[in-house]
Amino acid sequence: MTVRLMQGNEACVEGALKAGMKFYAGYPITPSTEIAEISALELPKVGGKFIQMEDEIGGMATIIGASVAGLKSMTATSGPGFSLKQENIGYAIIAEIPCVIVNVQRVGPSTGLPTSPAQGDIMQARWGTHGDHSIIALYPNSVKEIYEITVRAFNLAEKYRTPVILLLDEIIGHMREKIDIDDNSKIEIIDRKKPSCPPEKYLAYAVREGEIVPSMASFGEGYRYHITGLVHKETGFPTGNENVAEELVNRLTSKIENNVDDIVTYDEYLLEDADIAIVAFGATSRSAKKAINDLRAEGYKVGMFRPITIWPSPEKQLLELSKNVKRIIVVEMNSGQYFLEVDRIAGKNTLVEKYGKINGDIIKPEEIEAIVKEGHNA
Amino acid sequence: MPSQLVNDYFRQENLPHIWCSGCGNGIVTRAIVKAIDSLGLKKDDVCVVSGIGCSSRASGYLDFNTIHTTHGRALAFATGIKLANPKLNVIVISGDGDASAIGGNHLIHASRRNIDITTIVYNNNIYGMTGGQYSPTTPCGDKATTAPYGNLDNTFDLCDLVKGAGATYIARSTIYSPNMIQKQVENGIKNKGFSLIETITSCPTYYGRKNKKGDAVQMLTYLRDHSINTVAYNKLSDEEREGKIVVGEFHNSPKPEFTQLYDELIKSMAKED
Ligand SMILES: Cc1ncc(C[n+]2csc(CCOP(=O)(O)OP(=O)(O)O)c2C)c(N)n1
Numbered sequence: 001m002t003v004r005l006m007q008g009n010e011a012c013v014e015g016a017l018k019a020g021m022k023f024y025a026g027y028p029i030t031p032s033t034e035i036a037e038i039s040a041l042e043l044p045k046v047g048g049k050f051i052q053m054e055d056e057i058g059g060m061a062t063i064i065g066a067s068v069a070g071l072k073s074m075t076a077t078s079g080p081g082f083s084l085k086q087e088n089i090g091y092a093i094i095a096e097i098p099c100v101i102v103n104v105q106r107v108g109p110s111t112g113l114p115t116s117p118a119q120g121d122i123m124q125a126r127w128g129t130h131g132d133h134s135i136i137a138l139y140p141n142s143v144k145e146i147y148e149i150t151v152r153a154f155n156l157a158e159k160y161r162t163p164v165i166l167l168l169d170e171i172i173g174h175m176r177e178k179i180d181i182d183d184n185s186k187i188e189i190i191d192r193k194k195p196s197c198p199p200e201k202y203l204a205y206a207v208r209e210g211e212i213v214p215s216m217a218s219f220g221e222g223y224r225y226h227i228t229g230l231v232h233k234e235t236g237f238p239t240g241n242e243n244v245a246e247e248l249v250n251r252l253t254s255k256i257e258n259n260v261d262d263i264v265t266y267d268e269y270l271l272e273d274a275d276i277a278i279v280a281f282g283a284t285s286r287s288a289k290k291a292i293n294d295l296r297a298e299g300y301k302v303g304m305f306r307p308i309t310i311w312p313s314p315e316k317q318l319l320e321l322s323k324n325v326k327r328i329i330v331v332e333m334n335s336g337q338y339f340l341e342v343d344r345i346a347g348k349n350t351l352v353e354k355y356g357k358i359n360g361d362i363i364k365p366e367e368i369e370a371i372v373k374e375g376h377n378a
Numbered sequence: 379m380p381s382q383l384v385n386d387y388f389r390q391e392n393l394p395h396i397w398c399s400g401c402g403n404g405i406v407t408r409a410i411v412k413a414i415d416s417l418g419l420k421k422d423d424v425c426v427v428s429g430i431g432c433s434s435r436a437s438g439y440l441d442f443n444t445i446h447t448t449h450g451r452a453l454a455f456a457t458g459i460k461l462a463n464p465k466l467n468v469i470v471i472s473g474d475g476d477a478s479a480i481g482g483n484h485l486i487h488a489s490r491r492n493i494d495i496t497t498i499v500y501n502n503n504i505y506g507m508t509g510g511q512y513s514p515t516t517p518c519g520d521k522a523t524t525a526p527y528g529n530l531d532n533t534f535d536l537c538d539l540v541k542g543a544g545a546t547y548i549a550r551s552t553i554y555s556p557n558m559i560q561k562q563v564e565n566g567i568k569n570k571g572f573s574l575i576e577t578i579t580s581c582p583t584y585y586g587r588k589n590k591k592g593d594a595v596q597m598l599t600y601l602r603d604h605s606i607n608t609v610a611y612n613k614l615s616d617e618e619r620e621g622k623i624v625v626g627e628f629h630n631s632p633k634p635e636f637t638q639l640y641d642e643l644i645k646s647m648a649k650e651d
Binding site for chain 2 (some may be wrong): 022023025044045047049051053054055057058059061062063064065066067068069070071073087088091218219220221222224225226227228229230235237238
């Protein structure tokens with residue numbers, strides 16, 4: 001056992017390497033830069049490649065290219081760069097190219113507060129790229145969890161042939177915590193399914209019976225095929241056919257939406273007897289936990305639901321929760337983005353409130369305690 | 379009956395192509411395929427990456443590993459592919475707008491890195507796909523749908539641009555001389571570094587019509603009459619140089635190549651252990 005003191009951003013790279021990352025491309029931006037720096041240091045040691053591109057658009061395009069050539073690939077950025085990546089994230093969705101995009105969030109809009117934490121990209125993660133689509137976005141809350149969830153991000157990207165977004169908080173990205181890296185031999189690693197048929201039989205975008213996604217050949221392996229961001233047939237070639245368009249977009253969405261039970265993970269804290277539930281994720285959930293402990297000591301029956309998979313949202317679980325509590329308070333470092341989702345799901349059964357902050361300051365336990373008490377007395 | 383070349387290298391299920399009659403893109407595409415054929419490259423080892431535009435549709439017609447990417451980003455996708463698998467011969471097909479407007483940043487940086495990618499720009503002096511807006515290569519004063527009173531912008535000389543940025547093989551040709559295109563593409567592929575071949579192609583539908591350049595044959599004749607090689611060009615006076623299209627190989631000067639340097643880095647790290 002080797003317990004190490006590790007920064008969140010470093011744990012992200014360690015997790016990526018554990019998952020089999022062999023390629024990183026990106027453009028530096030606070031508070032994500034350590035992810036690029038450590039990748040540059042570590043990748044050549046394991047035969048992997050790092051490239052600093054001329055901008056984030058290029059970084060995103062380049063990891064898609066590397067993934068097409070067979071390497072597990074990642075990029076990392078923050079708000080301004082996340083905006084620039086959106087067009088090519090859509091490309092990875094429609095062309096079904098596995099890759100991982102890390103967004104260590106900061107206060108926006110625009111350059112905002114470059115070194116201050118925010119959780120303001122919840123909706124951009126969901127709807128940042130144009131057109132109808134589904135997306136997978138994960139949100140860890142500790143250094144150890146960043147490690148594990150980064151592995152999971154790669155696994156889901158490979159399994160569902162889709163970009164996976166990892167939302168990190170500056171607070172945890174830059175925080176150091178103890179983590180036992182050796183204690184992970186059991187971690188499962190998933191690789192994309194390769195075609196087993198001869199090249200002349202290969203239909204690059206046909207889903208075989210019993211499979212979730214088409215099998216994926218790498219360029220240079222003898223399966224010559226075509227990839228495009230246009231609506232395409234099973235052959236991979238473009239078409240303007242309305243039925244094919246509808247079928248494709250539906251398939252891309254349902255491969256995620258039909259598998260939420262596999263994709264969604266979450267954490268519950270003291271919810272068994274709770275009549276008040278706090279919904280929080282990332283760094284905010286840690287303040288919430290402290291607040292809950294303090295409130296419990298004072299007799300409040302309060303607990304927490306923490307989505308680790310933010311998108312697709314844990315709809316079933318939130319609906320269940322809404323039947324068991326009198327109040328849900330969504331606490332997040334934005335002005336109520338995930339609140340919209342929680343309210344949509346739970347609002348018909350219970351009171352859903354929001355508490356947000358957008359000034360670059362973290363949400364402290366005392367604030368959460370006050371909010372709980374305030375509503376309780378009213 | 380399709381020719382042997384078409385049989386061997388084109389995806390016939392995707393033909394006919396989308397290009398207008400009189401468009402020069404077919405001439406360029408054929409020349410590229412002839413270059414690949416004459417170099418004897420295995421189809422499995424060739425990867426064609428294109429952006430968005432009329433010209434960028436070429437990738438879908440070719441029987442290689444092909445990827446039609448996003449507008450302007452072909453070189454960034456290609457950089458990922460080449461770095462991930464340096465054994466692939468990576469060829470980028472791009473329009474003048476794709477390569478030098480929206481994709482201009484990637485063009486200069488791919489040149490600077492000297493990554494082994496052969497880029498062929500189909501320069502028709504206009505945005506074809508979107509119906510005839512001016513591009514960075516639309517001559518000053520010429521008309522486009524977004525330059526109804528004549529283009530006020532100055533133009534890029536793509537070959538000078540990538541020379542300044544560090545490309546190691548640079549050439550220009552026109553669709554009047556398909557053999558020259560072929561030769562240049564061959565040499566570009568042979569160059570282990572970043573190669574740019576600018577081919578001047580004609581768009582009778584938009585650029586031609588907007589600027590009263592006549593039909594496809596007249597536009598080809600124009601290219602014949604205005605192309606000139608460097609040696610002859612250098613002998614001309616300033617007035618005589620006006621309107622000339624300088625063709626030929628301008629630069630062929632190998633330098634260490636990016637993906638090779640990276641592989642050497644990986645090897646050196648393995649030794650240290
Ligand atoms: C991000 C983005 N912006 C704009 C467009 C619209 N668009 C498609 S092709 C094109 C210009 C194509 O011109 P060029 O690159 O010169 O190629 P050509 O069609 O002339 O071969 C434009 C503006 C787009 N597809 N994507």
